[in-house]
Amino acid sequence: MKSYKVTRTFHPIGQGGFYTERHNSFNIVYDCGSTPRRHADPVVKSAFSKKEVIHALFISHFDYDHISAIATLIKSVHSIRTVIIPLLKDEHRNVLVNINRALSLNILRMIDSPESFFGKHTNIIRVRSSQSPDRDESDDPIDLIELPIEPSPQFNRKNSNTMTINSGRPLTLGRASRWVFVPYNYKYRNRHAKLVEELKLQNFNVKKLQTDSTYTIHEIIKPTTRRTLRKIYDSLDGTVNENSMLLYSGPDETINQRDSCGCKTVSELLDLSDPHPYLCKAGCIYTGDCDFKKIQLSNIYSSYKRYVGVTQVPHHGSKHSFDLKSLDGFTNLICPVSYGTNNRYGHPSAEVIKELFLSPFSVLSVTEQQNSKFEQTFDCLIDRG
Numbered sequence: 001m002k003s004y005k006v007t008r009t010f011h012p013i014g015q016g017g018f019y020t021e022r023h024n025s026f027n028i029v030y031d032c033g034s035t036p037r038r039h040a041d042p043v044v045k046s047a048f049s050k051k052e053v054i055h056a057l058f059i060s061h062f063d064y065d066h067i068s069a070i071a072t073l074i075k076s077v078h079s080i081r082t083v084i085i086p087l088l089k090d091e092h093r094n095v096l097v098n099i100n101r102a103l104s105l106n107i108l109r110m111i112d113s114p115e116s117f118f119g120k121h122t123n124i125i126r127v128r129s130s131q132s133p134d135r136d137e138s139d140d141p142i143d144l145i146e147l148p149i150e151p152s153p154q155f156n157r158k159n160s161n162t163m164t165i166n167s168g169r170p171l172t173l174g175r176a177s178r179w180v181f182v183p184y185n186y187k188y189r190n191r192h193a194k195l196v197e198e199l200k201l202q203n204f205n206v207k208k209l210q211t212d213s214t215y216t217i218h219e220i221i222k223p224t225t226r227r228t229l230r231k232i233y234d235s236l237d238g239t240v241n242e243n244s245m246l247l248y249s250g251p252d253e254t255i256n257q258r259d260s261c262g263c264k265t266v267s268e269l270l271d272l273s274d275p276h277p278y279l280c281k282a283g284c285i286y287t288g289d290c291d292f293k294k295i296q297l298s299n300i301y302s303s304y305k306r307y308v309g310v311t312q313v314p315h316h317g318s319k320h321s322f323d324l325k326s327l328d329g330f331t332n333l334i335c336p337v338s339y340g341t342n343n344r345y346g347h348p349s350a351e352v353i354k355e356l357f358l359s360p361f362s363v364l365s366v367t368e369q370q371n372s373k374f375e376q377t378f379d380c381l382i383d384r385g
Helices: 041-047 070-076 090-102 108-112 114-118 189-201 204-212 223-235 350-357
Strands: 003-010 014-024 028-036 054-057 082-086 123-127 163-164 179-187 245-249 262-266 282-284 308-311 334-338 362-366 375-382
Touching: 003 041, 014 041, 028 070, 028 090, 041 070, 054 179, 082 114, 090 108, 090 189, 090 204, 090 223, 108 114, 114 123, 179 362, 189 204, 189 223, 334 350, 350 362
Parallel strands: 028 054, 054 082, 082 123, 123 163, 282 308, 308 334, 334 362
Antiparallel strands: 003 014, 003 375, 014 028, 179 245, 245 282, 262 375
8 A cells, every 4th residue: 555745735925825735755735816916916926946846736717816826827837737717708707808808817818728828738628617507428536647638539529628527426536546636616696696796786888798708808997886886896805706616625435534644733823742632534615705605515525524624714704604513524724714814805803703712623824924824734545445
């Protein structure tokens, strides 16, 4: 039975998210950005060397504070092999492009055409929402290591390096790996409706926003109009994205709890001395800006919940996106919350922090302060026998 080392890091980049996992020589990233971006750039530059490859970059959603430093990541590494993103409807993608252009957020091409943004040597995997009627013929695990860069029948014929998969389909690092990555794209129907309602109240042409991605080039050019759009964007507190992709990263379903990974947790803000119940669970659920009021994590990841020792507090600890009941069924959790100390949204909510402190879980803050970095290391099983 072989083993390999995993290092998981919640990086201190302020109001945003940048989470990495090193699996021996394989590198995984979940989200990469902050606002202001200056907090993220130096951390991202120092996280990897120029010779290293990012084997999988998972993007939870397309808010600026979760993707603003991806351009820096691209320049800081040799290459990004595969990008996994939530599948967007055309009308929603057009709205996001128009809004981000009007706000001058410089992430348009990534939203509009990730194939063009990342280039022909990067695979793009889109994850269907959980409510999508379309289904694959097979939901067998996909080996990220064996994904081809050149055209392949398993990829879309029009875009040879593009494929679409179901929520919940496992991704692995090699056929023998006992570690899986399980993305789940949850679609929030009410988010887009709320955005449309606010835009109509301010007399924006919603139909054009949804059908014409160039609408803001020609018709939303006055500074006063753009300021109005900025107010709408800010008032919705990051809920303009109707899709947000969660990710489970941890042991697969074949591992017995007693055979789970040996784990050491390093944090200046959390006392985790041996022996400790948190040390036997290597799994983590990354949550992006998902809404705990709408989802039940224990249902989504029912097959993996016994392995989960870390769950990211969603949406920087916003009270509008948190309900402790979503964590029913989990035990001995560490709950990191990522936020900027001077953010304009008031994150994290005092109510959320109080509720977590009164729960059986451990909560810790990851800010732009370097001593707030949260890191874990594991020795993990790799061979199935």
